[in-house]
Amino acid sequence: MCLDIDDTLIDFSYASKRALSLLIGRADMWPLWERITDWHVARVVAGEIDYAVMHQRRTQCFLAEMGVVMDPEDVARFECRRKEVLRGSWRLFHDVLPCLEWLRAADVRIAAVTNASGAHQRTKLADLGLSRFFDHIAIAGEVGAAKPDAVMFHSVCAVLDCDPCEAAHVGDKLHTDAVGARDAGLEGVWLDRDGGDAEVPEGVHVIGGLDELPQLLVSEFARIGVPAQR
Numbered sequence: 001m002c003l004d005i006d007d008t009l010i011d012f013s014y015a016s017k018r019a020l021s022l023l024i025g026r027a028d029m030w031p032l033w034e035r036i037t038d039w040h041v042a043r044v045v046a047g048e049i050d051y052a053v054m055h056q057r058r059t060q061c062f063l064a065e066m067g068v069v070m071d072p073e074d075v076a077r078f079e080c081r082r083k084e085v086l087r088g089s090w091r092l093f094h095d096v097l098p099c100l101e102w103l104r105a106a107d108v109r110i111a112a113v114t115n116a117s118g119a120h121q122r123t124k125l126a127d128l129g130l131s132r133f134f135d136h137i138a139i140a141g142e143v144g145a146a147k148p149d150a151v152m153f154h155s156v157c158a159v160l161d162c163d164p165c166e167a168a169h170v171g172d173k174l175h176t177d178a179v180g181a182r183d184a185g186l187e188g189v190w191l192d193r194d195g196g197d198a199e200v201p202e203g204v205h206v207i208g209g210l211d212e213l214p215q216l217l218v219s220e221f222a223r224i225g226v227p228a229q230r
């Protein structure tokens with residue numbers, strides 16, 4: 001069982017919004033921050049820049065859009081402070097621990113699969129006491145590929161010693177997580193916590209919370225190795 005981290009296990013959007021609004025003293029700039037982040041993450045995924053450069057440039061670009069011109073040292077200080085506040089704002093969704101405990105009890109091997117950067121993601125999982133649940137933590141920057149690239153999913157299956165058809169991946173991003181996993185031959189599960197009305201592509205499963213995952217595993221994914229009777 002592969003699980004995305006940000007906005008799947010950890011309420012990343014809440015923490016990021018909180019950190020940004022505390023630093024700039026206003027709460028209405030999140031859409032701009034998200035837009036600028038998406039542009040810069042696309043450049044990381046394309047292999048043009050690494051995450052450290054991305055964080056600096058994203059923040060510089062965001063401040064410039066707000067009309068604030070800072071020299072690189074001040075941008076670095078702002079970014080450093082933002083990460084400190086962010087780290088104090090992590091919280092798990094309420095359904096994460098019961099789900100991970102259920103998977104462990106059912107003897108399912110578990111991987112965290114993230115497109116974000118290494119040290120940062122491991123710190124988050126450790127800070128929240130989640131490291132112990134995972135057999136493997138797959139980080140895009142270390143694998144050299146990122147979701148939705150099949151290479152990312154297949155590398156995880158290789159480590160977990162299973163065929164893609166014996167694995168499932170759950171994440172909050174419909175295309176990056178669920179469609180990417182489906183196209184790589186895994187079961188793709190979209191975690192739609194907001195319950196929107198997006199059209200769901202064929203072959204993609206949808207759950208509204210991680211509390212629905214055990215039932216899906218038992219009823220639909222018997223080949224993943226979850227005992228039907230518990």
Ligand SMILES: [Mg+2]
Pocket residue numbers: 004005006007008171172173
């Ligand atoms: Mg996510």
